Amino acid sequence: MVDAGPSWTKERVELLTRLWSDGLSASQIAAEIGGVSRNAVIGKVHRLGLAGRVVRANGASQAAGRRPRGEADSSIALVAGSQTVLAPAPPSLALVPSHASAASDPVALPESVRVTIMELREFMCRWPMGDPSTPDFRFCGDRAITGLPYCTHHSRIAYQPAAERKRDRRAVGFR
DNA sequence: CCCTGATTCGC
DNA sequence: GCGAATCAGG
Numbered sequence: 186m187v188d189a190g191p192s193w194t195k196e197r198v199e200l201l202t203r204l205w206s207d208g209l210s211a212s213q214i215a216a217e218i219g220g221v222s223r224n225a226v227i228g229k230v231h232r233l234g235l236a237g238r239v240v241r242a243n244g245a246s247q248a249a250g251r252r253p254r255g256e257a258d259s260s261i262a263l264v265a266g267s268q269t270v271l272a273p274a275p276p277s278l279a280l281v282p283s284h285a286s287a288a289s290d291p292v293a294l295p296e297s298v299r300v301t302i303m304e305l306r307e308f309m310c311r312w313p314m315g316d317p318s319t320p321d322f323r324f325c326g327d328r329a330i331t332g333l334p335y336c337t338h339h340s341r342i343a344y345q346p347a348a349e350r351k352r353d354r355r356a357v358g359f360r
Numbered sequence: 361c362c363c364t365g366a367t368t369c370g371c
Numbered sequence: 372g373c374g375a376a377t378c379a380g381g
Contacts, residue, residue, distance in 0.1 A: 228372090
């Protein structure tokens with residue numbers, strides 16, 4: 186019954202491998218498996234030689250180099266009352282791909298918080314939802330990636346993998 | 361403010 | 372082999 190030792194059993198390794206290849210992040214996997222930290226997951230992944238997974242449909246990490254599909258310069262100024270928010274124009278307002286979520290994603294999708302312009306904070310996703318000219322216009326409002334205007338979810342949509350970011354991670358010899 | 365994976369190193 | 376601490380970055 187009780188767990189004798191929450192080590193990496195065969196089943197856990199298989200689950201880890203499946204979830205990792207499925208595109209889930211280390212923290213997500215850790216939460217799914219339970220009893221392990223994301224560091225433990227990452228460590229195990231490396232030991233298994235699963236690191237450097239294919240950066241394709243998910244690339245939940247450094248996939249976004251700096252290659253906006255649309256125009257990063259063409260921003261849209263949204264004015265509401267005395268507030269003005271400058272939000273980068275998304276690639277396409279009409280077609281919002283729903284393929285972002287993994288095909289076999291057991292966990293919940295990142296639900297959009299849907300905030301108004303008044304509730305929008307600097308660290309919130311500025312992905313426009315709806316027509317800016319209508320009163321029911323909302324922003325995603327989810328937690329945005331620092332330095333970027335979008336959350337992880339919308340960043341994957343806005344910044345599609347065009348050029349692979351060269352991982353020039355040096356072998357830490359000093360610090 | 362949040363998150364991601366990569367690496368090191370004591371255990 | 373394991374994973375917390377740390378690093379480097381989005």
